[in-house]
Amino acid sequence: MQITSEEKRIQGISFSEIAEKFGTPTYVYDTDVIRNQYRKLKEAFKDINIKIKYAAKALTNQAILKVLLKEGSGIDVVSLQEVELALKAGYKPSEIMFTPNGVSFYEIEKAVEYGVVVNIDNLPTLQKFGARYGSSYNCCVRINPHVKAGGNEKIMTGHRESKFGISIEQVNELYQTVHEYNIQVAGVHVHTGSDIKNIDAFIETMQSLFEVAKNFKNLSFLDFGSGFKVAYSDDDVATDIYELGKKLSEEVKEFINVYGRQLEIWIEPGKFLVSECGYLLVKAELIKPTPACCFVFVNSGLNHLIRPMMYGAYHKITNVTNPKGIPTLYNVVGYICETDTFAGNIYIAEVREGDLLIIHNAGAYGFSMSSNYNSRFRPAEVMIHEKKPYLIRRRETIEDLLRNQIDVDL
Numbered sequence: 001m002q003i004t005s006e007e008k009r010i011q012g013i014s015f016s017e018i019a020e021k022f023g024t025p026t027y028v029y030d031t032d033v034i035r036n037q038y039r040k041l042k043e044a045f046k047d048i049n050i051k052i053k054y055a056a057k058a059l060t061n062q063a064i065l066k067v068l069l070k071e072g073s074g075i076d077v078v079s080l081q082e083v084e085l086a087l088k089a090g091y092k093p094s095e096i097m098f099t100p101n102g103v104s105f106y107e108i109e110k111a112v113e114y115g116v117v118v119n120i121d122n123l124p125t126l127q128k129f130g131a132r133y134g135s136s137y138n139c140c141v142r143i144n145p146h147v148k149a150g151g152n153e154k155i156m157t158g159h160r161e162s163k164f165g166i167s168i169e170q171v172n173e174l175y176q177t178v179h180e181y182n183i184q185v186a187g188v189h190v191h192t193g194s195d196i197k198n199i200d201a202f203i204e205t206m207q208s209l210f211e212v213a214k215n216f217k218n219l220s221f222l223d224f225g226s227g228f229k230v231a232y233s234d235d236d237v238a239t240d241i242y243e244l245g246k247k248l249s250e251e252v253k254e255f256i257n258v259y260g261r262q263l264e265i266w267i268e269p270g271k272f273l274v275s276e277c278g279y280l281l282v283k284a285e286l287i288k289p290t291p292a293c294c295f296v297f298v299n300s301g302l303n304h305l306i307r308p309m310m311y312g313a314y315h316k317i318t319n320v321t322n323p324k325g326i327p328t329l330y331n332v333v334g335y336i337c338e339t340d341t342f343a344g345n346i347y348i349a350e351v352r353e354g355d356l357l358i359i360h361n362a363g364a365y366g367f368s369m370s371s372n373y374n375s376r377f378r379p380a381e382v383m384i385h386e387k388k389p390y391l392i393r394r395r396e397t398i399e400d401l402l403r404n405q406i407d408v409d410l
Ligand SMILES: *Cc1c(COP(=O)(O)O)cnc(C)c1O
Pocket: 055, 057, 058, 076, 078, 099, 191, 193, 194, 195, 225, 226, 227, 228, 268, 269, 270, 271, 272, 364
C-alpha cells in the first residue's frame, strides 16, 4: 500500500508503524495530550487550591493511571475494583475519592478499610455510616442540586429525577443525620453530568453547593465533579476552561472568605484529560456499495467503542493511509451482528480495502466500556510516551474468552 508523507504521526510515530508492530484493531494513546490537558486545567485554576482527581472510569489502564499520578493527579473511582486498580498504580489512599452509587454497605466498609475518601450519595447509607463509624471516619456527601446540566438526558446526573446524590430538597434530613451521629463531613460533592457547554450551569451548581457547604463547619474540600467538555468535531465547542477557571475562582474565593477557613477545590475530569489522547486504529476490510450508500466495514464494532450507538456520539474518522484520497461519502460500520455504525454519512478520503482508519476522541469511555460481545477479542492498547510506543495491554486470545468457563463433561 502506497503511503504518503502526510500521514499523521504521534510523537513521530506513524499509525502504519503501530499497525505493523501491534496489529489492529488497537487503541492508541498519546500521553503528551494527557499531560497538556492536565497542565491546562492546573493553569486555568491556578488562583485557587485546586486538586485534580482523574475520573478513572474513563480509561483505567495502569500505565495511564501512572502517567497521571506522575503529573500529580489524585483519582476518582466508582467501584471497589477501581479502588484496587488505583492502589496498584501507586495512588495513596488519601488521594483516592470513592464515589459509588447505591452500593451495598459492604463496599463502604471495605473502602474505609482501604482508608480512601468515601463519598456517600444517599441518606440510608449515611445513617448506616453514622451508626457504624460515628465521628471516627470522615466522609464526603454527594448532593443532587437539581440542575439540568449536561449534553443530553443520557449523561445528566444532577437533575431532580436523577438517581444520583442526596436531593437538595432533603438537606434538612442530611443535617439531622450528621448531627445525630456526629458524622465528620470533610467534603461536599456535586457531579452534574458530562458535556457541559454552559459555564453558567457550572456556576449555578456551585452556588447550590455553597448553600449546603456553609452548614458544615469542618470541611476541608469542595468537590465540583466534572462535565468538562471536549470538542468532538471541527465545529463543536469545548468547555472554555480558562473562562470557567476565572469565574469559578472568583466565586470560590468569595465563599472561602465568608466560610472563614481554607478549602481545597476538587474537580474530577475524565473525558477532558483522556478523550483526545486516544484513537481507535482499525483496518478497512471491505468496501460495500449498495443502492442506499457505501459501507466501509472495519475490523471492530460496538464491542470496542459503544459511544456512537449508546449515546449517539459523533467521532471523527480519518483515513491514515490515503489522506490525499478524494473525499467520499461513507457509512463506517463494524463486524458485530447488530447495527453498529461508527459514523453515518461522513466524508472520508477515499477508502480502499486494507486502508487504516483512525476513530478520533476514543480515549475516554472507549476501551473501558468495551466487551467481548459476539465472542470477539478486545483490542490491544498502545501508549506513545516520550516518543516510544509501549504495548500496555496485549490483544486477547481464545484463552481469555475461555478463562473463567468451567468445562462440564456431558
Ligand atoms: C464519570 C464521572 C466523572 C467524569 O466525568 P467526565 O465527563 O468523563 O469528565 C467525574 N465524577 C464522577 C462522580 C463520575 O461518575
